[in-house]
Amino acid sequence: MAENETLNLKDRHSARWRALMKLVAQRPSVGEVREETVRCLYVAAKNLVELLPLGELLAAAAGDNGPVAEIVARCSIGRDYAQLFERQADRRLTRKQVMRNVFVSALDTFFDQVSFRLAPAENPWTFSSLRNFFGQVKQEGMEDIRQLAAKVASNPHEAPKMPALSEAAKEQRRRQLTDMSLLRE
Amino acid sequence: MQAITYQHSYRVTYGPCPDGQGVLASGRDFRIDEVQLAGALWCNLPPLATDFVRIGMAVYVCDRLAKRDRHSAGASGLRNVAIAVQVGSPDFWLEDGVSSLLQESLRLLSDDHWRFSFFGPGGAWQRVFCGPPPSNPIICLYSGGLDSAAGLANQLRNRKEPMVAVTAWHQPRQKQRVFRHLTMLERRYKRRLLPVVVRTALRHPPRMSSQETSQRCRSFMFAALGGAVACALDSSVVEVYENGIGALNLPLMRDMAVAARATKSAHPQFLRLMGELTTRVAGREIEFKLPFQEWTKAETVRTLSEDGLQELARDSVSCVHYPRRVPGRGKSCGVCPACIGRRQALLTAGIDEDPRRYHYDLFRSPGEFECIPQQELDYLKCVLLQVSDLAELEGGRLPSRLCDHLFGTKVIRTEEEAEGWRRLLLRYRQEWLQLIQTAGESRLGWTEWVGN
Numbered sequence: 001m002a003e004n005e006t007l008n009l010k011d012r013h014s015a016r017w018r019a020l021m022k023l024v025a026q027r028p029s030v031g032e033v034r035e036e037t038v039r040c041l042y043v044a045a046k047n048l049v050e051l052l053p054l055g056e057l058l059a060a061a062a063g064d065n066g067p068v069a070e071i072v073a074r075c076s077i078g079r080d081y082a083q084l085f086e087r088q089a090d091r092r093l094t095r096k097q098v099m100r101n102v103f104v105s106a107l108d109t110f111f112d113q114v115s116f117r118l119a120p121a122e123n124p125w126t127f128s129s130l131r132n133f134f135g136q137v138k139q140e141g142m143e144d145i146r147q148l149a150a151k152v153a154s155n156p157h158e159a160p161k162m163p164a165l166s167e168a169a170k171e172q173r174r175r176q177l178t179d180m181s182l183l184r185e
Numbered sequence: 186m187q188a189i190t191y192q193h194s195y196r197v198t199y200g201p202c203p204d205g206q207g208v209l210a211s212g213r214d215f216r217i218d219e220v221q222l223a224g225a226l227w228c229n230l231p232p233l234a235t236d237f238v239r240i241g242m243a244v245y246v247c248d249r250l251a252k253r254d255r256h257s258a259g260a261s262g263l264r265n266v267a268i269a270v271q272v273g274s275p276d277f278w279l280e281d282g283v284s285s286l287l288q289e290s291l292r293l294l295s296d297d298h299w300r301f302s303f304f305g306p307g308g309a310w311q312r313v314f315c316g317p318p319p320s321n322p323i324i325c326l327y328s329g330g331l332d333s334a335a336g337l338a339n340q341l342r343n344r345k346e347p348m349v350a351v352t353a354w355h356q357p358r359q360k361q362r363v364f365r366h367l368t369m370l371e372r373r374y375k376r377r378l379l380p381v382v383v384r385t386a387l388r389h390p391p392r393m394s395s396q397e398t399s400q401r402c403r404s405f406m407f408a409a410l411g412g413a414v415a416c417a418l419d420s421s422v423v424e425v426y427e428n429g430i431g432a433l434n435l436p437l438m439r440d441m442a443v444a445a446r447a448t449k450s451a452h453p454q455f456l457r458l459m460g461e462l463t464t465r466v467a468g469r470e471i472e473f474k475l476p477f478q479e480w481t482k483a484e485t486v487r488t489l490s491e492d493g494l495q496e497l498a499r500d501s502v503s504c505v506h507y508p509r510r511v512p513g514r515g516k517s518c519g520v521c522p523a524c525i526g527r528r529q530a531l532l533t534a535g536i537d538e539d540p541r542r543y544h545y546d547l548f549r550s551p552g553e554f555e556c557i558p559q560q561e562l563d564y565l566k567c568v569l570l571q572v573s574d575l576a577e578l579e580g581g582r583l584p585s586r587l588c589d590h591l592f593g594t595k596v597i598r599t600e601e602e603a604e605g606w607r608r609l610l611l612r613y614r615q616e617w618l619q620l621i622q623t624a625g626e627s628r629l630g631w632t633e634w635v636g637n
Contacts, residue, residue, distance in 0.1 A: 073298055079263065083296075087593030105589060112438045116566055119634055126636025127573035 005047040007080040007106060009113040016040050021114045027124070030133065034141040035169050039162065040110075041103055041145065044081075045152050046159040051078035054156035061098045063091025081106065100149035107138065107145075195239055195271040195306075199247040209246060217242040218384040222410075225381040226417050233466045234413035236272040241409025243270045244291065244299075246387055248402035252395060264297040275303035283465050290458040293594070294449050295401040319379055322347035324415045325424040326407055327380075329362045331501040331527055334370075335485040336426020336477055338494055341374040349379040351414050353407045355386070357508060362500065369497045381414055404450035405459075408473065412463035415471050423463070423473045427451035428482040429609045430526075432475050435590050437522065437567035451475065454595040479605055481613045482526055483533035490534050499538045503527040509544060519543030520561045525568055532623075533616045551628045565631055568617075573635050575614040578607055 004013050009021070020036050048054060052075055060068040068086045075082035081102070088101040111134040119127045144163070151160040165173070194213075200206030209215060217238060223230055230238070253262040272278055278287075284301050291299045325340070327333045327350035337350065350367060354360045360382050367378045385406065390396065411423040425432075432451040449455050456473035463471040477485050489498045504517035504524050517524055528548055531538060540546045545557045547565060577584040583591075583603055591597045591606060625632035 069292070073263075076263065087589050090592070104585065108586060109438075112570065115570055116438060116563075119570070120562075120566055120631070127570050127634060128576070128636035131573055131576070 004077045005044055005051055005081060006078075007084075007109045009110060009117070014110075016043055017110050017114075020110070021117060024114055024130075024133075025118055030136045030140055032169070032172070033133075033137050034144075035166060037107065037137060038141055038144040038148070041107065041148055042160060042162045044106065045103075045148060046162075048078060048081055049152070049156065049159045051075075052082055054152065057082060057085040058095040058098055058153055058156055061085045061089040062093055062095045063089070095153040096146075096150050099153040100146055103145050103149055104138070111137075197243040197246065197271070198269045199243075199251065200267055207247075207250065209243075211239075211242075214388055215242065215246045216384060216386045216388060222381065222383045222414075225379070225383070226414065228417055230413060230417045231467075232273045233277060234416035236270075236274060236278065237409050237416070237463070237466050238413045239272060240270050240278070240287070240301075241406035241413075242385060243268060244402050244409075245385065245400075245406035248295065248400060249387055249390070249396050252397045253399070264295070265300070266297055267300045267302070269302040269304060271306065272303050273306050275305055278303045283462070286458055286462045286465070290455055290462065291402055291405060293452065293455050293458065294405060295399075319347045319349065319418060321419050321421070322349045322379070323422055323424055324349050324351060324411055324418065324420050325426060326350075326411045327352050327363060327366075327426075328407075329356075329359050329366060329502060331486060331498060331503050331530065332428055332431060332477075332482065333426045334366055334494075334497050334501045335482075335489050336424070337366075337370060337378075338373075338492060338497070339485060339488045340424070340426075340476065341370055341376055342488060342492065347379070348376070349381055349414060349418065349420075351411045352380070352382045353410050354382050354384045355403070356502075360384075362502065365500060366497055369494065369500075373492060373494055383410060401448060401450075404448075404455070407450075408456070408459040411473075412459060412466065412471065415463060416467040421469070421471055423460075423471065425451050425456060425473060425475055426477060426485075427475060428480050428485050429475075429478045429606070430481055430613050432478055433590070433596065433606065435571065435587060435610070437564070437571050449594070452594065452596070453478070457595075479609055481609065481616060482530035483616050484612075486530045486534040486536065490536050495536050498531060498536050511544060514539070514541045515544035517543050518561075519545040519547060520557070520564055522564050522568065525565055529617065529620055532620060547631065548624060548629070551630060554629050554631065562631070566634065569621075569631065569635050572614055572617045572621075575610055578611050578614065583607060 004011075006013055008014060009017055017040055020033070020040055023036055024033060053071060056071050057068065060071055068089045072079070072082045072086050084102045084105050085098065088098050088105065090098070093101070115125075115127055115130040115134070119125045119130055148160060195211050197209045197211075198207065199209070211217070219230070219235070219238070222238070247266055247268050251264055251266050253264055278284060278301065287301055288299055291297065323340070323344070323346050325333070325337060325348060327337060329352070337348070340348065350363070352359065352363050354363075363382055364380065367380050370376075371378055408423070415421070415423050432453060434447050434449065434452065436447045453475060456475060460471060460473040463473070486498060489495060502517070503526070504519075505521045506518045508516040509518055519528075524543065525547070528543075532548065540549050545561055546553050547557070574584055574586065587606070587610070588603075591603055597603055597606070621632045621635060
């Protein structure tokens with residue numbers, strides 16, 4: 001059972017998002033960050049399936065099952081995400097669209113925090129260059145996000161299966177592991 | 186000659202369950218000076234308006250005493266507050282439409298769930314009072330901050346109706362400051378203003394570390410007070426002088442959008458709900474208005490500069506930590522969002538002020554800026570990050586963050602209504618870019634954070 005899932009980069013449950021931040025600090029390609037970002041979202045989605053009444057939230061947010069606020073009030077853990085459903089609630093949207101908007105919103109929340117932490121430090125990043133970079137990441141990853149949203153919306157009781165890693169990503173992970181010192185620094 | 190009748194004392198119980206855990210009595214545990222209120226108004230406060238003020242005060246007190254649990258495992262900071270207030274007309278407040286308005290407005294402000302119950306009156310006493318109240322004036326909430334000063338100056342410059350300035354006195358020396366401001370404004374515009382300053386206080390409060398310091402529901406009490414005065418004086422409008430950027434308070438970062446991490450004290454939807462609630466209390470239409478919704482802070486402040494009221498601007502207080510308990514003049518921190526917004530507005534409007542009033546000075550010299558501890562620069566970073574993000578507006582597109590906030594918090598219901606907000610935020614961004622350029626000439630380090 002997942003303990004919690006928050007939108008706070010500092011939270012101890014957000015380790016994978018912090019790893020993404022470290023990756024961004026190394027100025028990787030848009031493709032590398034896109035791949036990691038989608039994986040982060042899959043893990044978040046898996047946890048949300050366990051933590052939240054996703055079916056109810058989606059139905060309410062898409063406008064056909066009473067007010068979202070009442071369901072959100074029952075969510076003591078995973079509440080940050082539950083509130084995103086409330087914000088995205090729009091009866092003109094389908095459940096898939098609501099789910100996609102929730103994921104995009106979660107992504108923006110983390111990208112904001114990454115920008116906040118990286119930009120003014122001793123990095124070549126500025127707020128503007130990071131905004132452009134993350135804009136490209138989102139644009140390139142939108143199809144993956146749509147697919148993930150469709151999976152979750154069509155079966156909100158089952159954790160979505162993580163897509164297989166690309167060969168390039170596997171190679172990069174292999175390199176990271178072999179480069180890693182076995183002695184603790 | 187009129188007789189003023191009100192409860193001598195009333196009780197409030199609150200806690201996480203309906204029967205309440207804490208029992209508070211007015212006079213003993215908290216104070217809202219109803220005698221002072223009636224005296225300032227020169228008229229009887231209607232019974233339901235008295236209830237409204239009492240509920241506002243009860244909410245304010247419970248909001249401070251019910252500390253959020255943010256640290257234990259699984260805690261979300263969410264509070265479920267059950268509150269029972271002794272009022273004159275319990276049946277009215279228990280009506281469906283009324284209690285749901287109470288709950289909805291507090292949920293918007295604090296993100297918490299408030300459950301209300303009401304019980305009947307205790308003893309009452311009477312005092313005979315005489316004098317003619319002003320008829321059908323404009324009521325405005327006056328805090329002594331820069332926005333309220335600039336807003337009132339703008340209204341006095343352009344309008345002729347009698348005006349009543351309502352202040353919930355909750356800060357040290359706030360009363361004296363408000364009277365000084367009103368005197369300056371009366372002299373400048375040759376108008377009479379009716380000040381209604383009401384003392385509000387939690388008596389023998391626990392240490393600040395045991396209190397909920399966000400005080401998100403404080404504005405409910407301010408608005409209830411303004412609404413009650415409007416009921417008493419047959420007014421149909423309560424004006425709130427907050428600039429559009431402040432009223433909208435677009436969360437500086439996305440994670441501030443959830444929960445009650447960003448204040449909504451002058452949020453258009455909150456004021457709509459308070460208007461509906463006050464209308465029910467008065468039995469006639471009363472509206473809460475934001476006359477400067479389409480203005481930036483610098484645009485409202487410019488009036489003070491044009492009308493020779495620079496001293497009034499300097500005398501106002503904006504800092505959320507005011508007064509900092511440090512020796513010397515630096516009673517304002519200089520790095521909170523309110524201080525940053527104030528300095529941006531004053532610099533843009535061309536009003537100088539003594540930088541020594543700020544503990545940290547972000548705008549004077551590179552040397553001083555370098556001395557500011559990194560953790561004190563968080564809000565400046567957030568503001569600049571937002572200014573950078575608002576670049577999307579230039580392409581005619583609404584950033585998703587703005588869309589979520591406008592629709593998610595019910596500021597607007599159709600996309601057409603967003604245009605005014607888009608234009609306002611663009612002007613605000615331009616003001617900042619101009620300031621960044623000017624400050625960049627002085628080689629202030631933060632001006633390089635935004636980039637091109």
